[in-house]
Amino acid sequence: MNNRVTMSQVRQLIEEYPTYFESITKIINVLDPYSLVSGGAPEDEHEVLVGSILRLIINDRVSEVKELIINAYDWYGISINEDYTDEKYPEINRVVLQIIEIDFLYKKTNNYHY
Numbered sequence: 001m002n003n004r005v006t007m008s009q010v011r012q013l014i015e016e017y018p019t020y021f022e023s024i025t026k027i028i029n030v031l032d033p034y035s036l037v038s039g040g041a042p043e044d045e046h047e048v049l050v051g052s053i054l055r056l057i058i059n060d061r062v063s064e065v066k067e068l069i070i071n072a073y074d075w076y077g078i079s080i081n082e083d084y085t086d087e088k089y090p091e092i093n094r095v096v097l098q099i100i101e102i103d104f105l106y107k108k109t110n111n112y113h114y
Contacts, residue, residue: 003052003061003068004075010051017054020106024050027098031069031091034076049075053099060112062103066096 005013014021028046029037036045049072056064069092073080086093106112 003056003064004072005048005051005055007048009055010047013051013054014047017058020054020057020102021050023102024053024099027095027102028053031095033069033073034078036076057099057103057106062100065099066092069095 025043025046028050029043032038033046033049037043049069052068052072053065056062056068070080070084070089080089
């Protein structure tokens with residue numbers, strides 16, 4: 001599964017969905033894979049991950065967010081796939097729940113019919 005967006009797609013998503021992009025950025029910066037932002041990296045350090053999550057929301061594939069986040073750790077040079085459990089990484093589940101809330105808001109705002 002390759003749901004990773006390109007930088008040009010990130011720019012387009014920021015332009016088209018600035019509020020959603022900002023909301024997801026805040027959530028991912030709290031998760032802060034590899035502690036980059038807390039270590040002094042810019043606030044936009046995770047924008048490819050944020051854009052990838054937003055693209056899943058737009059394409060009605062929010063069910064894939066958890067897997068994307070787990071796989072995204074590889075993007076930062078650390079793999080958690082082999083030892084992943086919900087108990088070991090509870091922060092990922094918290095993030096997924098927050099993303100699901102954003103997905104609900106996106107669908108409500110865009111008159112999505114279930």
